[in-house]
Amino acid sequence: MNDELLGQADAYALGTLTDAQRRGVATELAAADDETRAAFADEVRVIRETLAAVSGVGAIAPPVQLREQLLARVNTEPVDELEERRRTRRLRRVLLAAAAVVVVAVGALFAVRAVTNEEAPAQLTAEQVLDEPDVQSTSSSLASGGSMVVSYSKTADALVLVMDDVPAPPADANYQMWLASETGPAVSAGTMTPQDVSPTTTVVVDDVGSANQLMFTVEPPGGSPAPTGAPFVTISFV
Amino acid sequence: MSPAPEPGDACPVERGQRRAGTAQLGPGLEPLPARIASGDKAAFAELYDHTSARVHGLVMRVVRDAGYAEEVTQEVYLQVWRSAANYDAARGSVLSWLMTLAHRRAVDRVRSEQAAIDRNSRYGRSNVVAAFDTVAEEVDRRADQRAVLDCLGALTAVQREAVALAYYNGRSYPEVASALGVALPTVKSRIRDGLIRLRRCLGVS
Numbered sequence: 472m473n474d475e476l477l478g479q480a481d482a483y484a485l486g487t488l489t490d491a492q493r494r495g496v497a498t499e500l501a502a503a504d505d506e507t508r509a510a511f512a513d514e515v516r517v518i519r520e521t522l523a524a525v526s527g528v529g530a531i532a533p534p535v536q537l538r539e540q541l542l543a544r545v546n547t548e549p550v551d552e553l554e555e556r557r558r559t560r561r562l563r564r565v566l567l568a569a570a571a572v573v574v575v576a577v578g579a580l581f582a583v584r585a586v587t588n589e590e591a592p593a594q595l596t597a598e599q600v601l602d603e604p605d606v607q608s609t610s611s612s613l614a615s616g617g618s619m620v621v622s623y624s625k626t627a628d629a630l631v632l633v634m635d636d637v638p639a640p641p642a643d644a645n646y647q648m649w650l651a652s653e654t655g656p657a658v659s660a661g662t663m664t665p666q667d668v669s670p671t672t673t674v675v676v677d678d679v680g681s682a683n684q685l686m687f688t689v690e691p692p693g694g695s696p697a698p699t700g701a702p703f704v705t706i707s708f709v
Numbered sequence: 710m711s712p713a714p715e716p717g718d719a720c721p722v723e724r725g726q727r728r729a730g731t732a733q734l735g736p737g738l739e740p741l742p743a744r745i746a747s748g749d750k751a752a753f754a755e756l757y758d759h760t761s762a763r764v765h766g767l768v769m770r771v772v773r774d775a776g777y778a779e780e781v782t783q784e785v786y787l788q789v790w791r792s793a794a795n796y797d798a799a800r801g802s803v804l805s806w807l808m809t810l811a812h813r814r815a816v817d818r819v820r821s822e823q824a825a826i827d828r829n830s831r832y833g834r835s836n837v838v839a840a841f842d843t844v845a846e847e848v849d850r851r852a853d854q855r856a857v858l859d860c861l862g863a864l865t866a867v868q869r870e871a872v873a874l875a876y877y878n879g880r881s882y883p884e885v886a887s888a889l890g891v892a893l894p895t896v897k898s899r900i901r902d903g904l905i906r907l908r909r910c911l912g913v914s
Contacts, residue, residue, distance in 0.1 A: 481901055482882060486812050487875045516801045521908040522812075522876065523805040528857050530762035531769050533782050538757060541783060545750055545790050603791065626791050654820065681821055 473507040476500065480511050484518035490650070490680035491658040497678075597631045597675050600624050611706045613637060621685055623708040629677035630708060632685065639668040640689055647690040648674075649698060650682035657686065662694040683709035738803035742796035745789065753790055760804065761786070764811045770877045771815035781818050785811045816879035860910035868903030871896055 476499050482488055483496055500508055600606065603624035610620040617637035623630040632648075640646045645664055649657035660676045676685070686702035738759060744752035764785055769778040788810060796806055861869065867889075874885045886896045 478897075481904055482875075485872075485875045485900070486809075486816055487879060487881050489881070512800070516805070517908055517913055518904055519801055519805045519809050520913045521904060521911060523802065523808040524911050524913065525857055525861065525907070526763040526767055526804070526808050527854050528861065529766040529770055531766035532762045533765035534779055537765075537779060537783060538754075538761070541757065541786050542750065542754060544787065545753055626788055681817055 472510065473499075473503045476503055476507060477510055477514065480514035481518055483511075484515040485522075489655065490678065490682065491655070493678065493680075494658060494660075597673055600627045600629045600631045600675060603627045607708070609706055609708045611704060613704050615703065619704060619706060621706045621708040623679065625709075627677070628679050629675060630679055630685065632674045632676065634668065634672040634674075636670055637668060637672070639665040641665070643692070644689050645692050645694055647688050647694045647698070648676070649686040649688065649702070650676070650679060651684040651686055652682045654681060657698055658682065659694060659696075660685070662690065662692075664692070683707060739798065742789075742793040742803060742806075745793035746796075753786075756789065756803075756807075757786060760807055763804070764807060767808060767811050768815045771812065771879065772818055777818060777822070781814050782811075785814055788814070812876075819879060857911065860907055863910050864903045864906055865899075868899050868906065871899040872903045872907075875900055 476496070479488075479496055483493065488496065500511060503511075601622055601624075603626050605626050606622050606624040608620055608622040610618060612618045615638055618635045619637065620633045620635070621630050622633075640663065642665055645662040646668070647662045648660040650660050651657040661674075663672075684705055684707050686698070686705045688698045688700055688702045690699060738756065741752045741756045745756065761782065765778060765782045768781045768785070769775070772778050772781060785807070789807065796803065800806070801809075864872070870889065871885055874880050874888060875882065880888065882896050882900070883893060885900075886893045889896065
C-alpha cells in the first residue's frame with residue numbers, strides 16, 4: 472500500500488490540485504498496486520459524498536430565468552446535434568481512415584482515468600470525443616513533413632490528435648507532447664517512441680483542463696519533466 | 710450504519726438524524742442520468758429542480774460573482790445534458806457526481822479569471838470563513854439540514870477554516886498555509902481531521 476500516494480486523496484477530492492499535479496497523481500496511481508488504487512478511489516468517493524452532503528446548507532436558488540433558458544437550449548439541441556452530425560460525419564471518416572488507424576496509449580495516463588475521475592468515462596475513445604457537438608478541429612502542416620489535426624471538445628475535456636505522415640523520432644529519442652496555456656507551465660501529455668509513430672497515428676488526450684495549446688518536442692527516451700528545447704510543432708486548439 | 714463513536718468524537722448529532730443531509734434527495738436522483746442520456750427532458754428538468762440551488766450555491770461561493778455564477782451553473786447543466794451517459798453509480802451518488810462537476814467548472818472559471826483579479830485581496834479570508842460559517846445566516850433551516858449544520862459545528866474553527874479555504878477558494882495546501890500563517894503539515898492535518906470528523910458525523914460510508 473502506497474501510503475504517501477493515499478495521503479494525496481483528500482487534496483485530489485477537494486479539487487485543489489492543478490492540472491499538472493492531477494496528472495502526476497494519475498501517473499503514480501497507474502504504477503501503484505491494486506490495493507492502493509482501490510483505497511484511493513474509495514477515499515475520493517467518500518470525501519466527495521461528504522462535500523455533496525454539505526452542499527444543501529449553502530444552497531442558493533439561481534435566477535428563475537435560468538431554468539427556462541436551459542430547457543429551451545435542451546429542446547433545440549438534439550435537432551442541432553443531428554444536423555451537426557451529418558456535417559461532421561464526412562470529417563470523421565477522413566480522420567478515422569479505417570485502413571491504418573492505430574490508437575496509441577501514450578504513457579499510463581489514460582488507463583488510470585477510470586479509477587479516479589468521475590467526470591470522464593473509462594477509456595475515452597476518439598469516436599466519443601468526435602461525437603461531441605462542440606468539437607472543433609485545427610490542422611497544422613509540419614516543416615519536417617506530414618500534418619496533424621487536433622479535434623478538441625470542451626464538454627469532453629479531451630482532444631483527439633491525428634498525425635498523418637509525420638516522421639518518427641530518431642532512434643535514440645522520443646517525441647513528447649505537452650499541454651500549455653497562458654496561466655501555467657507546459658504539462659506533459661505523454662511520450663512516443665519511434666515504434667509508436669505510424670503513417671497514421673491517433674491519440675486521445677483527456678483531462679485537458681484550461682490548456683489551449685498542444686506542443687511537440689524531441690526528448691531523450693522516457694521524456695523530460697519540462698521541454699528541453701523549442702517545440703517543432705505548436706497547435707492552438709481553442 | 711453509523712460508525713461507533715471514537716473517544717474524543719464530539720459529534721452532537723443523534724444517530725437517527727445522521728445522513729439526514731441527503732435523506733430528502735435519497736434514491737430519487739439515481740435513475741435520472743440514464744433517462745437524461747436517452748434524451749428525456751422531463752428527467753433533466755427533475756434533476757435541475759432538485760439540485761440547482763445546491764449547484765448554484767456552491768458555484769456562488771467559489772466564483773463570488775452573480776453573473777459568473779449564473780453562467781457556470783448553466784454550463785454545468787449543459788454538461789449534464791450532454792454527458793449523462795458518463796455517470797457511473799459505482800463511483801458515487803448522482804449528487805456527488807453533479808457537485809464534483811460544478812466545483813471543477815467553478816474553480817476552472819476562477820483560475821481563468823485569475824489574471825485580472827488579485828485573489829488575495831478580493832477573496833479575503835473573512836469572506837471565505839463566512840462561507841462555511843454562514844450557517845447562522847441561512848433563513849431556510851429545515852430539520853434535514855439541521856444535522857449537517859450540527860456536524861459542521863462539530864469541527865473546530867481552524868478545521869472549518871482550512872477546509873473552506875481549500876474547497877471554496879480552490880487554494881492549494883501551500884497557499885492555505887500561507888494565507889493562515891501556519892505550517893503546511895498543520896494545514897494538512899487540519900483538513901484531514903476536519904473531513905474525517907465531518908464524514909463520521911454525517912455517517913457517510
